[in-house]
Every structure is written in structure tokens, then in C-alpha cells.
Amino acid sequence: MSRWPDPDARRRGTFVVLGVVVAWPLLVLAEFKPWRLFDDGNLAVMGGFLAGFLPPSTDPAFLALLGRATVETLAMATAGTALAWAIAVPFAFVMARTLSVSRIGPARFSLAGPVLRGLARGVMMVLRAIPEVVWALVIVRALGLGPAAGVLALAITYGGMLGKVYAEILESVDARPARALLEAGCSRRMALAYGLLPGAAPELVSYTVYRWECAVRASVVMGFVGAGGLGQLMDQSMKMLNGGEASMILATFLLLVLLADAFSAGLRRVLA
Amino acid sequence: MTLRLSGVGVVHPGGRRALVSVDLSVAAGERVALIGPSGAGKTTLLRVAGVSLRPTEGRVELLGEAPWQLGAGGLRRLRARIGAVHQTPPLPPRQRVVTAVLAGRLGQWSVGKALWSLVHPADTAGAHEALDRLGLADRLFDRCDRLSGGQLQRVAVARVLYQRPDLLLADEPVSSLDPATSELLLSRLVAQSEATGAALVASLHAVDLALKWFPRVVGVRGGQVMFDLPAGGVTPALLRALYAGDADANAASTSTDVVATAASAAGTMCR
Numbered sequence: 092m093s094r095w096p097d098p099d100a101r102r103r104g105t106f107v108v109l110g111v112v113v114a115w116p117l118l119v120l121a122e123f124k125p126w127r128l129f130d131d132g133n134l135a136v137m138g139g140f141l142a143g144f145l146p147p148s149t150d151p152a153f154l155a156l157l158g159r160a161t162v163e164t165l166a167m168a169t170a171g172t173a174l175a176w177a178i179a180v181p182f183a184f185v186m187a188r189t190l191s192v193s194r195i196g197p198a199r200f201s202l203a204g205p206v207l208r209g210l211a212r213g214v215m216m217v218l219r220a221i222p223e224v225v226w227a228l229v230i231v232r233a234l235g236l237g238p239a240a241g242v243l244a245l246a247i248t249y250g251g252m253l254g255k256v257y258a259e260i261l262e263s264v265d266a267r268p269a270r271a272l273l274e275a276g277c278s279r280r281m282a283l284a285y286g287l288l289p290g291a292a293p294e295l296v297s298y299t300v301y302r303w304e305c306a307v308r309a310s311v312v313m314g315f316v317g318a319g320g321l322g323q324l325m326d327q328s329m330k331m332l333n334g335g336e337a338s339m340i341l342a343t344f345l346l347l348v349l350l351a352d353a354f355s356a357g358l359r360r361v362l363a
Numbered sequence: 364m365t366l367r368l369s370g371v372g373v374v375h376p377g378g379r380r381a382l383v384s385v386d387l388s389v390a391a392g393e394r395v396a397l398i399g400p401s402g403a404g405k406t407t408l409l410r411v412a413g414v415s416l417r418p419t420e421g422r423v424e425l426l427g428e429a430p431w432q433l434g435a436g437g438l439r440r441l442r443a444r445i446g447a448v449h450q451t452p453p454l455p456p457r458q459r460v461v462t463a464v465l466a467g468r469l470g471q472w473s474v475g476k477a478l479w480s481l482v483h484p485a486d487t488a489g490a491h492e493a494l495d496r497l498g499l500a501d502r503l504f505d506r507c508d509r510l511s512g513g514q515l516q517r518v519a520v521a522r523v524l525y526q527r528p529d530l531l532l533a534d535e536p537v538s539s540l541d542p543a544t545s546e547l548l549l550s551r552l553v554a555q556s557e558a559t560g561a562a563l564v565a566s567l568h569a570v571d572l573a574l575k576w577f578p579r580v581v582g583v584r585g586g587q588v589m590f591d592l593p594a595g596g597v598t599p600a601l602l603r604a605l606y607a608g609d610a611d612a613n614a615a616s617t618s619t620d621v622v623a624t625a626a627s628a629a630g631t632m633c634r
Contacts, residue, residue: 192435196417199431271453274415275526276443276470281477285466289455362457 143334171245178250219251241318443470446528
């Protein structure tokens with residue numbers, strides 16, 4: 092024992108032990124046996140499956156189809172993310188505690204703030220708790236097959252995710268500028284614009300672009316349920332066991348993710 | 364009366380008592396310095412005066428209103444009339460100086476004007492004039508993270524000057540500044556108070572600055588007002604009692620040496 096025992100040591104030790112105790116049964120439950128990948132039979136099976144993907148298809152008719160599907164996917168992801176943004180912004184504004192006027196003082200206790208914030212949090216949770224594929228399945232029944240269902244499904248789920256994360260970003264940046272503005276009689280909206288956004292903008296932008304990138308990928312899964320775009324094309328290719336087409340579609344995804352990444356990095360540089 | 368505190372006491376959520384039955388009245392145009400050892404309750408007192416902290420007991424009256432009885436709109440309008448200079452300037456590093464200064468009047472501007480001002484400054488001339496008084500006019504379009512600590516505090520003061528509040532509060536505004544900048548900041552705050560009739564209440568580490576710039580000095584210790592005197596009435600004995608047993612005792616004793624000269628000068632220095 093040292094003369095100055097670290098008061099936090101016990102707590103930290105407990106967390107490590109708890110982490111191991113929780114993780115071990117989880118791994119057993121999930122049948123986590125990665126070494127089985129390298130058993131002789133399995134490697135050959137996977138190899139055979141992947142070999143079917145080569146060479147990538149360059150059939151002009153297919154490429155034309157691919158181009159159309161790519162544009163459709165991009166449109167779906169962009170429109171979906173834009174709608175999600177429109178849902179998320181007002182909710183994040185309500186939820187962010189760094190913009191709470193009643194916490195200054197604190198003012199006389201009133202239920203309005205906590206209730207409103209709790210409601211907003213609840214709505215965001217419901218929106219994102221249900222996976223976009225499920226929303227898409229539901230909406231496809233109403234709107235029929237096509238990208239419109241995908242757009243709405245993305246907007247709903249991603250609205251929930253963006254709202255939660257926006258609020259958390261707004262709570263994690265330096266709150267003092269906004270607080271000083273609120274204390275000088277500034278409205279909540281302007282405290283957001285002048286006090287929080289300058290610090291939070293790069294994080295907000297890069298998370299939004301990342302979500303857009305996720306939306307591009309999510310459109311694959313949604314294509315499987317008939318929501319159009321690259322996903323639907325992928326579904327058809329896989330069903331017809333056309334590996335060459337599937338690999339070309341995957342290459343397109345890789346390119347789109349690369350583009351999103353470069354776009355995000357560029358925006359962050361501009362805003363830095 | 365600009366500010367009237369009666370029987371104000373503050374107990375922080377942890378149970379620590381910060382203020383005990385404080386009575387303090389400040390008239391329009393009056394300039395008051397708060398001095399006292401660290402942890403005496405100066406910051407808490409200023410926060411109560413700035414409607415930033417609701418006292419546990421006692422009454423607060425500000426510019427003729429009882430702030431904690433006001434509705435949300437009334438409280439906002441009242442807060443727009445209070446300008447605060449903080450120990451560390453609360454300016455976003457990525458904001459431009461001009462925007463940071465113009466933010467002083469957000470409490471008075473319409474939403475449309477405020478939003479447009481983010482795109483194109485709505486009152487560049489006003490911001491320039493405020494910065495010019497602090498010798499920073501050439502940094503108008505620089506970003507705040509390009510400025511040094513002392514320059515940032517000057518921007519923060521320019522914002523308060525631009526706000527034109529009826530009550531100016533300053534919490535250790537010059538504690539991390541060099542002597543020349545300290546003098547500049549205090550002289551501008553004092554000039555603003557004289558020009559606009561705003562009351563000025565500032566807490567200060569440096570006793571000599573308090574005696575030089577403020578006609579009225581309030582000594583705070585252990586959450587209580589120990590003395591409330593004209594600057595000329597503050598004696599070295601009072602200061603020794605105020606800072607007795609403080610960790611900064613050495614600093615305080617050097618301050619008291621300064622005081623002997625500063626106190627005699629105070630009568631003539633304070634206009």
C-alpha cells in the first residue's frame with residue numbers, strides 16, 4: 092500500500108473485472124469461434140463463393156442499369172438524410188441541456204422543461220429503435236415498390252439517430268459561450284447560432300456526412316425489400332447467382348464511400 | 364436603485380455556504396469594487412447580481428424588478444440590460460471578432476437581423492467603434508482563436524461596451540492580464556459607466572487597482588460583507604484583517620504596502 096492510495100483505484104478495478112465477467116458469457120452465447128473460419132472445408136467453400144465474383148461484369152447493358160441504380164441510390168440517400176435532418180434539428184434543439192434557460196439560477200422548478208425534453212427523447216428513441224428495413228417493409232405496402240419508401244424509411248430511422256447525436260454533440264462542446272449569451276438576454280435560438288454552433292459545427296457536419304454514407308449502404312438492405320436503387324439490383328444479381336455483377340456493385344459502393352469520406356474531410360477542413 | 368440585495372444568502376447544492384445575509388445597494392452610475400481573499404464569495408455575489416444564480420434566501424431587486432418573480436419574457440428583457448465580463452472570456456474560438464462583439468446586442472435584435480448578421484455583419488461600424496476603444500480595431504475580421512488571452516478579454520469587454528447595459532458586472536476581469544492592459548480595460552469600463560450612467564460592480568484581486576478606479580470598495584470575507592467604504596476609508600489595518608490567514612497572505616501584505624500610497628492617491632484619482 093502506498094502512502095497516498097488512489098481513491099479511484101477500487102472503482103477502476105471494479106470496472107475492469109465487471110467488463111471481463113460480462114464479456115465472457117456474451118462471447119460464449121454468440122458462439123464466437125473465429126478459428127473455425129480457417130478449417131479446411133470452410134476455406135474452400137468461401138473461396139468458391141468469392142471466386143464466383145470474378146471477373147467483375149462489364150456488360151454495357153448492365154453498366155447502364157448500374158449507373159441508373161447508383162443515381163437512384165444517391166438520390167434516395169440524400170433525400171432521406173435531408174428529411175432526417177429536418178426531423179432531427181428541432182428535436183435536438185429541444186433536448187440539448189446546454190440551451191436550458193431554466194437551469195440558470197436555477198429558476199423556480201417547473202415540469203415543462205424536463206417533460207418536453209423527456210418526450211423528445213422518447214420520440215427519438217422510437218424512431219430509431221425500429222430498423223429502417225422494417226419501416227421500409229411497412230411503407231412499401233402503402234406506397235408500392237420504389238425509392239419513395241426507402242426515402243421515408245431512412246428519414247424516420249435516421250431522424251431518430253441524428254436527433255440524439257446532435258443533442259449529445261451540442262452538450263459536449265464548451266457550454267460557456269451559450270450560457271453567457273443566455274445570461275445577456277439572448278434567445279435560445281440565437282444562443283445556439285452564436286454560442287454553440289461555432290464550436291459544434293465540424294462535429295455536426297462530419298456526423299451528418301457519415302450518416303449519409305450509412306444511408307447509401309443501408310439502401311442495399313432496403314433494396315432487398317423492394318425499395319429500389321443499388322440494393323434491388325444487388326438482390327437480382329445475387330438471386331441469379333451472377334457474381335460478376337455483384338462484385339461490380341460492391342466496387343460502386345466502395346467508390347461511393349471513398350467519395351463520402353473525401354467530401355467529409357473537405358468540409359471539415361473548410362469549417363476548421 | 365440599480366441593484367439592491369437584502370439579506371441574501373446562498374447555499375450551494377453540495378451544502379457549502381457561500382453567502383451569509385448580504386445587504387448591498389448600488390445606485391445608477393455608481394462604481395463598486397469587491398475585494399477579499401479567494402473563496403470569499405465575490406464570484407457568487409456577482410452571479411446573484413447578474414441573475415445567473417438564484418439566492419437560497421433574501422431578496423434581489425434589479426433595475427426596479429424582482430428577477431426571480433418575472434416570467435420568461437420579462438426575465439430575458441431584464442437580462443439584456445445586464446452586461447457581464449467573465450474571468451475567462453466566453454468566446455467561441457471559431458467565431459470572428461466582429462460577430463463576437465455584435466453578439467452583445469442579441470438580446471435587443473430581432474431574430475431576422477441576428478440570423479442575417481451571421482451571413483453579413485449587421486453593424487460593422489458599431490463593432491469597429493467598440494473595438495477601437497480597446498485598441499483592437501485592426502482585428503475586426505480575425506477569428507477569435509488567432510488572438511492572445513489578453514486580446515480575447517479585450518474583445519469580451521468590447522462586446523459589453525457594444526451591449527450598452529444598465530448594469531456592468533465584471534468578475535476578476537483583469538486577473539490574467541499585464542498591468543498596461545489591466546489599466547486599459549478598467550479605464551474603458553469606468554468611462555462607459557460615466558458615459559451611460561450604468562452602475563459598475565467588479566471583483567478584483569489587485570487592491571491597488573480597486574482603490575485607484577473605484578470610489579467605493581466592498582470587502583468580502585467568509586461570504587459576508589466585512590466593510591463597505593469609500594476608497595479613501597480603506598486602511599491597511601482593514602486590508603490586513605480582510606486577508607488575514609489567507610493562502611495569499613504574502614500577496615496581500617505587498618498589496619497593503621501599495622495601499623498606503625494608493626489610498627492616499629485614491630481621493631484625487633477617482634473622479
